[in-house]
Amino acid sequence: MNRLGLTALPRLPPAVARPAYDPAAVAVGILHLGLGAFHRAHQAVYTDTVLARDPQWGICGVSLKTARATEALRAQQSLYTVVTRGEEGVTARVVGSVREALFAGADHAGVIARLADPRIRVITATVTEKGYCHDPATGALNTAHPDVVHDVAYPNAPRSAVGMLVAGFSARRAAAAGPVTFVCCDNLPHNGGTVAGIVRAFADARESGLAAWIDANVTFPSTMVDRIVPATQPSDVDDVARILGVHDAVPVVAEAFTQWVIEDRFAAARPSWEEGGAQMVGDVAPFETMKLRLLNGSHSTLAYAGFLLGHEYAWQAALDPQLAALVERQMAVEIMPTVQTPPGIDLRHYCAQLMQRFRNPALPHRTAQIAMDGSQKLPQRWLGTVRDRVRAGATYDLLAFSVAAWIRYASGRDDEGKSIAIADPLAATFAQIVRDTHAAPLNLADAFLDLHQVFGTDLSASSVFRHTVRAKVSALFRDGMRVSLARQLGDV
Numbered sequence: 027m028n029r030l031g032l033t034a035l036p037r038l039p040p041a042v043a044r045p046a047y048d049p050a051a052v053a054v055g056i057l058h059l060g061l062g063a064f065h066r067a068h069q070a071v072y073t074d075t076v077l078a079r080d081p082q083w084g085i086c087g088v089s090l091k092t093a094r095a096t097e098a099l100r101a102q103q104s105l106y107t108v109v110t111r112g113e114e115g116v117t118a119r120v121v122g123s124v125r126e127a128l129f130a131g132a133d134h135a136g137v138i139a140r141l142a143d144p145r146i147r148v149i150t151a152t153v154t155e156k157g158y159c160h161d162p163a164t165g166a167l168n169t170a171h172p173d174v175v176h177d178v179a180y181p182n183a184p185r186s187a188v189g190m191l192v193a194g195f196s197a198r199r200a201a202a203a204g205p206v207t208f209v210c211c212d213n214l215p216h217n218g219g220t221v222a223g224i225v226r227a228f229a230d231a232r233e234s235g236l237a238a239w240i241d242a243n244v245t246f247p248s249t250m251v252d253r254i255v256p257a258t259q260p261s262d263v264d265d266v267a268r269i270l271g272v273h274d275a276v277p278v279v280a281e282a283f284t285q286w287v288i289e290d291r292f293a294a295a296r297p298s299w300e301e302g303g304a305q306m307v308g309d310v311a312p313f314e315t316m317k318l319r320l321l322n323g324s325h326s327t328l329a330y331a332g333f334l335l336g337h338e339y340a341w342q343a344a345l346d347p348q349l350a351a352l353v354e355r356q357m358a359v360e361i362m363p364t365v366q367t368p369p370g371i372d373l374r375h376y377c378a379q380l381m382q383r384f385r386n387p388a389l390p391h392r393t394a395q396i397a398m399d400g401s402q403k404l405p406q407r408w409l410g411t412v413r414d415r416v417r418a419g420a421t422y423d424l425l426a427f428s429v430a431a432w433i434r435y436a437s438g439r440d441d442e443g444k445s446i447a448i449a450d451p452l453a454a455t456f457a458q459i460v461r462d463t464h465a466a467p468l469n470l471a472d473a474f475l476d477l478h479q480v481f482g483t484d485l486s487a488s489s490v491f492r493h494t495v496r497a498k499v500s501a502l503f504r505d506g507m508r509v510s511l512a513r514q515l516g517d518v
Protein backbone atom coordinates (compact mmCIF):
# COMPACT_ATOMS: atom_id res chain seq x y z
CA MET A 27 0.00 0.00 0.00
CA ASN A 28 1.25 3.51 -0.80
CA ARG A 29 2.27 5.79 2.02
CA LEU A 30 0.44 8.98 2.97
CA GLY A 31 2.29 12.04 1.66
CA LEU A 32 1.85 15.21 -0.39
CA THR A 33 1.31 13.37 -3.66
CA ALA A 34 -1.40 11.19 -2.09
CA LEU A 35 -3.50 14.19 -1.02
CA PRO A 36 -5.43 14.79 -4.27
CA ARG A 37 -6.32 11.10 -4.53
CA LEU A 38 -7.83 10.65 -1.06
CA PRO A 39 -11.54 9.75 -0.92
CA PRO A 40 -13.73 12.89 -1.00
CA ALA A 41 -15.04 12.35 2.56
CA VAL A 42 -11.53 12.74 4.00
CA ALA A 43 -10.83 16.38 4.91
CA ARG A 44 -7.39 17.68 3.96
CA PRO A 45 -5.38 20.90 4.24
CA ALA A 46 -7.11 23.85 2.58
CA TYR A 47 -3.63 25.21 1.80
CA ASP A 48 -0.42 23.97 0.22
CA PRO A 49 1.61 22.43 3.07
CA ALA A 50 4.81 22.88 1.05
CA ALA A 51 4.28 26.66 1.01
CA VAL A 52 3.94 27.03 4.79
CA ALA A 53 6.63 28.76 6.90
CA VAL A 54 7.47 27.53 10.38
CA GLY A 55 6.44 29.91 13.20
CA ILE A 56 5.72 27.57 16.15
CA LEU A 57 8.05 25.13 17.90
CA HIS A 58 6.31 22.34 19.78
CA LEU A 59 7.91 20.08 22.41
CA GLY A 60 6.34 16.60 22.73
CA LEU A 61 5.04 15.17 19.44
CA GLY A 62 2.59 12.74 21.01
CA ALA A 63 -0.98 11.88 20.06
CA PHE A 64 -2.50 14.63 22.18
CA HIS A 65 -0.63 17.46 20.44
CA ARG A 66 -1.40 16.07 17.02
CA ALA A 67 -5.13 15.81 17.80
CA HIS A 68 -5.35 19.16 19.58
CA GLN A 69 -3.11 22.20 19.03
CA ALA A 70 -1.96 20.98 15.61
CA VAL A 71 -5.60 20.76 14.45
CA TYR A 72 -6.40 24.34 15.57
CA THR A 73 -3.25 25.44 13.77
CA ASP A 74 -4.25 23.49 10.66
CA THR A 75 -7.39 25.64 10.44
CA VAL A 76 -5.38 28.86 10.89
CA LEU A 77 -2.96 27.96 8.08
CA ALA A 78 -5.68 28.16 5.45
CA ARG A 79 -5.57 31.95 5.86
CA ASP A 80 -2.22 32.63 7.49
CA PRO A 81 0.61 30.40 6.25
CA GLN A 82 3.29 31.67 8.66
CA TRP A 83 2.39 29.31 11.53
CA GLY A 84 3.64 25.88 10.55
CA ILE A 85 4.87 23.74 13.44
CA CYS A 86 8.36 22.41 14.05
CA GLY A 87 7.51 19.36 16.21
CA VAL A 88 10.19 18.07 18.56
CA SER A 89 10.23 14.63 20.18
CA LEU A 90 12.27 14.44 23.35
CA LYS A 91 12.15 10.77 24.33
CA THR A 92 12.01 8.59 21.22
CA ALA A 93 12.59 8.94 17.50
CA ARG A 94 9.57 6.80 16.58
CA ALA A 95 7.07 9.56 15.80
CA THR A 96 9.58 11.82 14.07
CA GLU A 97 10.83 9.03 11.80
CA ALA A 98 7.31 7.98 10.86
CA LEU A 99 6.24 11.57 10.24
CA ARG A 100 9.26 12.30 8.08
CA ALA A 101 8.45 9.29 5.92
CA GLN A 102 5.07 10.88 5.12
CA GLN A 103 6.12 14.56 4.81
CA SER A 104 4.71 15.13 8.30
CA LEU A 105 1.14 14.57 7.18
CA TYR A 106 -1.04 12.38 9.43
CA THR A 107 -4.71 11.65 10.03
CA VAL A 108 -6.99 12.59 12.91
CA VAL A 109 -9.98 10.29 13.13
CA THR A 110 -12.87 11.18 15.43
CA ARG A 111 -15.19 8.46 16.65
CA GLY A 112 -18.37 8.74 18.66
CA GLU A 113 -22.14 8.81 18.54
CA GLU A 114 -21.93 11.31 15.66
CA GLY A 115 -20.10 8.71 13.57
CA VAL A 116 -16.57 8.74 12.17
CA THR A 117 -14.69 11.62 10.56
CA ALA A 118 -11.19 11.67 9.08
CA ARG A 119 -9.00 14.72 8.49
CA VAL A 120 -5.45 14.78 7.17
CA VAL A 121 -3.56 17.49 9.05
CA GLY A 122 -0.70 19.41 7.47
CA SER A 123 0.35 21.85 10.19
CA VAL A 124 3.38 19.88 11.42
CA ARG A 125 5.98 20.93 8.86
CA GLU A 126 9.17 19.68 10.52
CA ALA A 127 9.82 16.78 12.87
CA LEU A 128 13.02 16.74 14.93
CA PHE A 129 14.25 14.21 17.49
CA ALA A 130 16.07 16.16 20.19
CA GLY A 131 18.13 13.14 21.27
CA ALA A 132 19.80 13.03 17.83
CA ASP A 133 19.92 16.75 17.13
CA HIS A 134 20.22 18.95 20.23
CA ALA A 135 21.90 21.70 18.27
CA GLY A 136 19.19 21.73 15.59
CA VAL A 137 16.43 22.11 18.17
CA ILE A 138 18.30 24.82 20.10
CA ALA A 139 18.91 26.70 16.84
CA ARG A 140 15.20 26.53 16.04
CA LEU A 141 14.34 27.86 19.51
CA ALA A 142 16.65 30.80 18.77
CA ASP A 143 15.17 31.42 15.30
CA PRO A 144 13.45 34.84 15.16
CA ARG A 145 10.69 33.34 12.96
CA ILE A 146 9.63 31.16 15.91
CA ARG A 147 7.39 33.38 18.02
CA VAL A 148 5.39 30.76 19.86
CA ILE A 149 6.63 27.67 21.71
CA THR A 150 4.03 25.13 22.81
CA ALA A 151 4.50 21.96 24.87
CA THR A 152 2.75 18.71 25.76
CA VAL A 153 5.32 16.77 27.75
CA THR A 154 2.90 15.34 30.40
CA GLU A 155 2.86 16.26 34.07
CA LYS A 156 6.12 14.49 34.87
CA GLY A 157 7.93 16.19 31.99
CA TYR A 158 8.48 19.39 33.97
CA CYS A 159 10.70 17.69 36.60
CA HIS A 160 8.95 19.50 39.42
CA ASP A 161 7.65 18.66 42.85
CA PRO A 162 3.94 18.08 42.20
CA ALA A 163 2.82 19.22 45.65
CA THR A 164 4.58 22.60 45.52
CA GLY A 165 5.12 23.21 41.79
CA ALA A 166 8.83 23.98 42.36
CA LEU A 167 11.66 22.61 40.18
CA ASN A 168 13.03 19.36 41.64
CA THR A 169 16.74 20.12 41.56
CA ALA A 170 17.54 16.52 42.56
CA HIS A 171 15.71 15.10 39.50
CA PRO A 172 18.27 13.05 37.52
CA ASP A 173 17.40 14.85 34.25
CA VAL A 174 17.83 18.25 35.90
CA VAL A 175 21.19 17.21 37.40
CA HIS A 176 22.22 15.99 33.94
CA ASP A 177 21.06 19.12 32.13
CA VAL A 178 22.79 21.48 34.54
CA ALA A 179 26.02 19.52 33.94
CA TYR A 180 25.53 19.30 30.14
CA PRO A 181 23.50 22.38 29.26
CA ASN A 182 23.87 21.99 25.50
CA ALA A 183 22.74 18.36 25.37
CA PRO A 184 19.61 18.57 27.51
CA ARG A 185 17.37 15.57 28.16
CA SER A 186 14.48 17.37 29.80
CA ALA A 187 11.95 19.73 28.25
CA VAL A 188 12.87 22.44 30.75
CA GLY A 189 16.59 21.99 30.04
CA MET A 190 15.88 22.25 26.31
CA LEU A 191 13.73 25.33 26.75
CA VAL A 192 16.33 27.11 28.87
CA ALA A 193 19.11 26.19 26.41
CA GLY A 194 16.89 27.69 23.71
CA PHE A 195 16.28 30.87 25.70
CA SER A 196 20.01 31.24 26.29
CA ALA A 197 20.66 30.91 22.54
CA ARG A 198 17.78 33.27 21.78
CA ARG A 199 19.21 35.86 24.15
CA ALA A 200 22.65 35.56 22.51
CA ALA A 201 21.12 35.86 19.02
CA ALA A 202 18.90 38.80 20.03
CA ALA A 203 16.08 36.88 18.33
CA GLY A 204 13.36 38.74 20.19
CA PRO A 205 10.42 37.96 22.43
CA VAL A 206 8.59 34.66 22.39
CA THR A 207 5.56 33.14 24.12
CA PHE A 208 5.60 29.78 25.87
CA VAL A 209 2.20 28.08 25.87
CA CYS A 210 2.03 25.12 28.25
CA CYS A 211 -0.62 22.61 27.13
CA ASP A 212 -0.28 20.13 29.98
CA ASN A 213 -2.74 19.46 32.80
CA LEU A 214 -0.80 21.26 35.54
CA PRO A 215 -2.47 23.70 37.93
CA HIS A 216 -1.88 27.34 36.85
CA ASN A 217 0.21 25.80 34.09
CA GLY A 218 1.67 29.05 32.72
CA GLY A 219 2.78 30.46 36.07
CA THR A 220 3.94 27.08 37.33
CA VAL A 221 6.18 26.49 34.32
CA ALA A 222 7.45 30.09 34.45
CA GLY A 223 8.66 29.42 38.01
CA ILE A 224 10.30 26.12 37.04
CA VAL A 225 12.04 27.67 34.01
CA ARG A 226 13.27 30.66 36.01
CA ALA A 227 14.73 28.40 38.72
CA PHE A 228 16.51 26.34 36.04
CA ALA A 229 17.76 29.45 34.24
CA ASP A 230 19.24 30.74 37.50
CA ALA A 231 21.15 27.50 37.92
CA ARG A 232 22.52 27.81 34.37
CA GLU A 233 23.48 31.35 33.51
CA SER A 234 23.55 34.65 35.31
CA GLY A 235 21.11 37.23 33.95
CA LEU A 236 19.13 34.66 31.96
CA ALA A 237 16.13 34.69 34.31
CA ALA A 238 15.94 38.48 33.96
CA TRP A 239 16.08 38.14 30.15
CA ILE A 240 13.24 35.61 30.33
CA ASP A 241 11.18 37.97 32.53
CA ALA A 242 11.59 40.74 29.98
CA ASN A 243 11.13 38.67 26.80
CA VAL A 244 8.95 35.63 27.46
CA THR A 245 5.33 35.36 28.58
CA PHE A 246 3.76 32.17 29.92
CA PRO A 247 -0.01 32.38 29.40
CA SER A 248 -2.03 29.66 31.13
CA THR A 249 -4.26 27.39 29.07
CA MET A 250 -6.95 24.80 29.53
CA VAL A 251 -6.67 22.00 26.97
CA ASP A 252 -9.25 19.29 26.53
CA ARG A 253 -9.76 16.38 24.19
CA ILE A 254 -9.79 12.68 25.01
CA VAL A 255 -7.06 11.09 22.88
CA PRO A 256 -6.13 7.50 23.75
CA ALA A 257 -2.84 5.96 22.67
CA THR A 258 -3.13 4.79 19.04
CA GLN A 259 -3.69 1.01 18.69
CA PRO A 260 -2.44 -1.17 15.81
CA SER A 261 -6.11 -1.72 14.83
CA ASP A 262 -6.48 2.08 14.45
CA VAL A 263 -3.66 2.06 11.88
CA ASP A 264 -5.52 -0.63 9.93
CA ASP A 265 -8.81 1.29 10.17
CA VAL A 266 -7.23 4.47 8.88
CA ALA A 267 -5.63 2.59 5.96
CA ARG A 268 -9.11 1.37 5.00
CA ILE A 269 -10.52 4.92 5.19
CA LEU A 270 -7.66 6.63 3.29
CA GLY A 271 -6.59 3.94 0.86
CA VAL A 272 -2.97 4.76 1.78
CA HIS A 273 -0.87 3.82 4.81
CA ASP A 274 -0.49 6.29 7.69
CA ALA A 275 1.85 4.89 10.37
CA VAL A 276 0.96 7.55 12.96
CA PRO A 277 -2.76 8.37 12.86
CA VAL A 278 -4.51 9.66 15.96
CA VAL A 279 -7.96 8.64 17.17
CA ALA A 280 -9.91 11.08 19.31
CA GLU A 281 -13.39 12.03 20.42
CA ALA A 282 -15.17 14.78 18.45
CA PHE A 283 -15.23 17.12 21.48
CA THR A 284 -12.36 19.59 21.72
CA GLN A 285 -11.76 22.71 23.82
CA TRP A 286 -8.87 25.14 24.21
CA VAL A 287 -9.03 28.18 26.46
CA ILE A 288 -5.97 30.44 26.33
CA GLU A 289 -4.97 33.50 28.33
CA ASP A 290 -4.40 36.29 25.84
CA ARG A 291 -0.95 37.29 27.07
CA PHE A 292 1.46 36.91 24.16
CA ALA A 293 4.92 38.47 24.00
CA ALA A 294 4.89 38.69 20.19
CA ALA A 295 2.61 37.76 17.28
CA ARG A 296 0.38 34.68 17.64
CA PRO A 297 -1.76 32.47 15.42
CA SER A 298 -5.48 33.34 15.41
CA TRP A 299 -6.35 30.02 17.03
CA GLU A 300 -9.84 31.37 17.66
CA GLU A 301 -10.44 30.64 13.95
CA GLY A 302 -10.14 26.97 14.91
CA GLY A 303 -12.52 27.44 17.85
CA ALA A 304 -10.12 28.34 20.69
CA GLN A 305 -11.33 30.84 23.29
CA MET A 306 -9.00 33.72 24.16
CA VAL A 307 -9.74 34.97 27.68
CA GLY A 308 -8.31 37.23 30.38
CA ASP A 309 -8.33 34.56 33.09
CA VAL A 310 -8.13 30.82 32.49
CA ALA A 311 -8.24 29.84 36.17
CA PRO A 312 -11.97 28.98 36.45
CA PHE A 313 -11.87 26.90 33.24
CA GLU A 314 -8.74 25.13 34.37
CA THR A 315 -10.02 24.28 37.85
CA MET A 316 -13.29 23.04 36.39
CA LYS A 317 -11.52 20.79 33.91
CA LEU A 318 -8.78 19.44 36.17
CA ARG A 319 -11.12 18.66 39.06
CA LEU A 320 -14.26 17.50 37.24
CA LEU A 321 -12.85 15.83 34.12
CA ASN A 322 -9.37 14.69 35.12
CA GLY A 323 -10.34 14.08 38.75
CA SER A 324 -13.22 11.82 37.68
CA HIS A 325 -11.04 10.17 35.06
CA SER A 326 -8.50 9.17 37.71
CA THR A 327 -11.23 7.78 39.98
CA LEU A 328 -12.60 5.75 37.06
CA ALA A 329 -9.06 4.56 36.28
CA TYR A 330 -8.00 3.31 39.74
CA ALA A 331 -11.35 1.99 40.96
CA GLY A 332 -12.26 0.78 37.46
CA PHE A 333 -8.98 -1.10 37.00
CA LEU A 334 -9.44 -2.79 40.38
CA LEU A 335 -12.97 -3.80 39.32
CA GLY A 336 -11.53 -5.49 36.25
CA HIS A 337 -12.43 -2.83 33.65
CA GLU A 338 -9.85 -2.58 30.89
CA TYR A 339 -11.32 0.55 29.28
CA ALA A 340 -12.51 3.86 30.69
CA TRP A 341 -15.88 3.51 28.92
CA GLN A 342 -16.51 0.22 30.72
CA ALA A 343 -15.68 1.85 34.05
CA ALA A 344 -18.02 4.78 33.31
CA LEU A 345 -20.83 2.35 32.43
CA ASP A 346 -20.40 0.42 35.69
CA PRO A 347 -23.53 1.58 37.58
CA GLN A 348 -21.87 1.72 41.01
CA LEU A 349 -18.73 3.40 39.82
CA ALA A 350 -20.76 5.90 37.79
CA ALA A 351 -22.82 6.63 40.91
CA LEU A 352 -19.63 7.29 42.89
CA VAL A 353 -18.23 9.65 40.26
CA GLU A 354 -21.51 11.51 39.76
CA ARG A 355 -21.96 11.96 43.48
CA GLN A 356 -18.35 13.06 43.89
CA MET A 357 -18.81 15.71 41.21
CA ALA A 358 -22.14 17.01 42.53
CA VAL A 359 -21.46 16.89 46.27
CA GLU A 360 -17.74 17.46 46.75
CA ILE A 361 -16.18 18.95 43.61
CA MET A 362 -18.78 21.31 42.11
CA PRO A 363 -19.07 23.48 45.24
CA THR A 364 -15.31 24.21 45.00
CA VAL A 365 -15.45 25.27 41.34
CA GLN A 366 -16.23 28.81 40.29
CA THR A 367 -18.53 28.69 37.24
CA PRO A 368 -16.59 29.91 34.19
CA PRO A 369 -18.36 32.35 31.87
CA GLY A 370 -20.72 30.63 29.43
CA ILE A 371 -20.68 27.28 31.23
CA ASP A 372 -23.50 25.42 32.94
CA LEU A 373 -21.71 23.14 35.42
CA ARG A 374 -24.51 20.57 35.66
CA HIS A 375 -24.58 20.24 31.92
CA TYR A 376 -20.77 20.06 31.86
CA CYS A 377 -20.83 17.10 34.30
CA ALA A 378 -23.57 15.27 32.38
CA GLN A 379 -21.62 15.79 29.16
CA LEU A 380 -18.47 14.42 30.85
CA MET A 381 -20.23 11.18 31.75
CA GLN A 382 -21.33 10.86 28.14
CA ARG A 383 -17.81 11.52 26.87
CA PHE A 384 -16.34 8.95 29.28
CA ARG A 385 -18.83 6.39 28.00
CA ASN A 386 -17.76 6.63 24.34
CA PRO A 387 -17.24 2.93 23.49
CA ALA A 388 -15.48 3.78 20.22
CA LEU A 389 -12.42 5.03 22.14
CA PRO A 390 -10.12 2.29 23.41
CA HIS A 391 -8.88 4.38 26.35
CA ARG A 392 -7.28 2.03 28.85
CA THR A 393 -7.81 2.55 32.59
CA ALA A 394 -4.13 1.60 32.94
CA GLN A 395 -3.16 4.51 30.65
CA ILE A 396 -5.07 7.07 32.72
CA ALA A 397 -3.72 5.48 35.92
CA MET A 398 -0.12 6.26 34.91
CA ASP A 399 1.90 8.82 36.87
CA GLY A 400 -0.64 9.21 39.67
CA SER A 401 1.94 10.83 41.95
CA GLN A 402 2.14 13.71 39.47
CA LYS A 403 -1.61 14.00 38.92
CA LEU A 404 -3.28 13.62 42.31
CA PRO A 405 -2.44 17.09 43.70
CA GLN A 406 -4.30 19.03 40.98
CA ARG A 407 -7.01 16.44 40.34
CA TRP A 408 -8.14 15.61 43.90
CA LEU A 409 -6.07 17.19 46.63
CA GLY A 410 -6.81 20.84 45.79
CA THR A 411 -10.50 19.98 46.13
CA VAL A 412 -9.85 18.23 49.47
CA ARG A 413 -8.03 21.34 50.73
CA ASP A 414 -10.90 23.61 49.67
CA ARG A 415 -13.38 21.30 51.40
CA VAL A 416 -11.29 21.31 54.60
CA ARG A 417 -11.17 25.12 54.49
CA ALA A 418 -14.96 25.26 54.08
CA GLY A 419 -15.49 22.80 56.94
CA ALA A 420 -17.10 20.39 54.45
CA THR A 421 -16.81 16.61 53.92
CA TYR A 422 -14.48 14.90 51.44
CA ASP A 423 -15.35 11.29 52.15
CA LEU A 424 -15.88 10.33 48.49
CA LEU A 425 -12.56 11.82 47.42
CA ALA A 426 -10.86 10.04 50.31
CA PHE A 427 -12.22 6.85 48.74
CA SER A 428 -10.43 7.76 45.49
CA VAL A 429 -7.19 8.40 47.36
CA ALA A 430 -7.53 4.99 49.03
CA ALA A 431 -8.18 3.39 45.62
CA TRP A 432 -4.97 4.99 44.33
CA ILE A 433 -2.98 3.64 47.29
CA ARG A 434 -4.51 0.20 46.77
CA TYR A 435 -3.59 0.35 43.07
CA ALA A 436 -0.11 1.76 43.66
CA SER A 437 0.62 -1.05 46.13
CA GLY A 438 1.04 -3.12 42.97
CA ARG A 439 -1.43 -6.00 43.46
CA ASP A 440 -5.11 -6.26 42.61
CA ASP A 441 -7.86 -7.90 44.66
CA GLU A 442 -6.94 -11.32 43.28
CA GLY A 443 -3.30 -10.83 44.22
CA LYS A 444 -2.24 -10.37 40.59
CA SER A 445 0.60 -7.92 40.13
CA ILE A 446 -0.09 -4.56 38.48
CA ALA A 447 2.58 -2.89 36.31
CA ILE A 448 2.90 0.51 37.97
CA ALA A 449 4.09 3.30 35.67
CA ASP A 450 5.02 6.26 37.85
CA PRO A 451 8.21 8.23 38.53
CA LEU A 452 7.81 7.12 42.17
CA ALA A 453 7.21 3.42 41.31
CA ALA A 454 10.45 2.34 43.03
CA THR A 455 9.44 4.25 46.19
CA PHE A 456 6.02 2.55 46.16
CA ALA A 457 7.66 -0.88 45.84
CA GLN A 458 9.99 -0.03 48.73
CA ILE A 459 7.00 0.98 50.88
CA VAL A 460 5.30 -2.34 50.14
CA ARG A 461 8.46 -4.23 51.15
CA ASP A 462 9.07 -2.17 54.29
CA THR A 463 5.49 -2.50 55.53
CA HIS A 464 4.99 -6.12 54.35
CA ALA A 465 1.84 -4.69 52.75
CA ALA A 466 0.13 -4.37 56.12
CA PRO A 467 -2.72 -2.03 55.09
CA LEU A 468 -2.55 0.59 57.85
CA ASN A 469 1.24 0.87 57.78
CA LEU A 470 1.19 0.95 54.02
CA ALA A 471 -1.44 3.70 53.99
CA ASP A 472 0.63 5.71 56.48
CA ALA A 473 3.77 5.41 54.40
CA PHE A 474 1.94 6.56 51.25
CA LEU A 475 0.39 9.48 53.12
CA ASP A 476 3.87 10.49 54.28
CA LEU A 477 4.86 11.24 50.66
CA HIS A 478 5.14 15.03 50.96
CA GLN A 479 5.80 15.46 47.25
CA VAL A 480 2.25 14.19 46.68
CA PHE A 481 0.24 15.17 49.76
CA GLY A 482 2.15 18.29 50.80
CA THR A 483 3.17 18.82 54.40
CA ASP A 484 -0.36 19.98 55.30
CA LEU A 485 -2.36 16.91 54.24
CA SER A 486 0.40 14.58 55.43
CA ALA A 487 0.09 16.17 58.86
CA SER A 488 -3.72 16.21 58.96
CA SER A 489 -4.88 13.51 61.37
CA VAL A 490 -8.47 13.67 60.11
CA PHE A 491 -7.42 13.17 56.48
CA ARG A 492 -5.08 10.35 57.49
CA HIS A 493 -7.67 8.65 59.64
CA THR A 494 -10.29 8.80 56.86
CA VAL A 495 -8.00 7.44 54.13
CA ARG A 496 -6.45 4.73 56.36
CA ALA A 497 -9.87 3.28 57.21
CA LYS A 498 -10.75 3.05 53.52
CA VAL A 499 -7.42 1.48 52.54
CA SER A 500 -7.87 -1.11 55.23
CA ALA A 501 -11.43 -1.89 54.01
CA LEU A 502 -10.18 -2.18 50.42
CA PHE A 503 -7.56 -4.76 51.42
CA ARG A 504 -10.06 -6.65 53.58
CA ASP A 505 -13.19 -6.66 51.40
CA GLY A 506 -12.02 -5.80 47.90
CA MET A 507 -13.10 -2.95 45.61
CA ARG A 508 -16.62 -4.14 44.75
CA VAL A 509 -17.80 -4.54 48.35
CA SER A 510 -16.03 -1.38 49.55
CA LEU A 511 -17.58 0.63 46.75
CA ALA A 512 -21.07 -0.66 47.55
CA ARG A 513 -20.52 0.24 51.20
CA GLN A 514 -19.20 3.68 50.27
CA LEU A 515 -22.43 4.28 48.36
CA GLY A 516 -24.52 3.01 51.24
CA ASP A 517 -25.80 0.13 49.11
CA VAL A 518 -25.02 -2.53 51.73
Ligand code: CS2
Pocket residue numbers: 213251252253254255321322325326395396397
Ligand atom coordinates in the same frame (compact mmCIF):
# COMPACT_ATOMS: atom_id res chain seq x y z
C1 CS2 B 1 -6.41 11.65 31.23
C2 CS2 B 1 -6.18 12.83 30.29
O1 CS2 B 1 -4.59 10.18 30.91
C3 CS2 B 1 -5.14 11.00 31.68
O2 CS2 B 1 -4.66 11.25 32.78
O3 CS2 B 1 -7.16 12.06 32.33
O4 CS2 B 1 -5.23 12.54 29.34
C4 CS2 B 1 -7.48 13.29 29.64
O5 CS2 B 1 -7.96 12.33 28.73
C5 CS2 B 1 -7.33 14.62 28.95
O6 CS2 B 1 -6.83 15.55 29.85
C6 CS2 B 1 -8.66 15.09 28.37
O7 CS2 B 1 -8.55 16.41 27.99
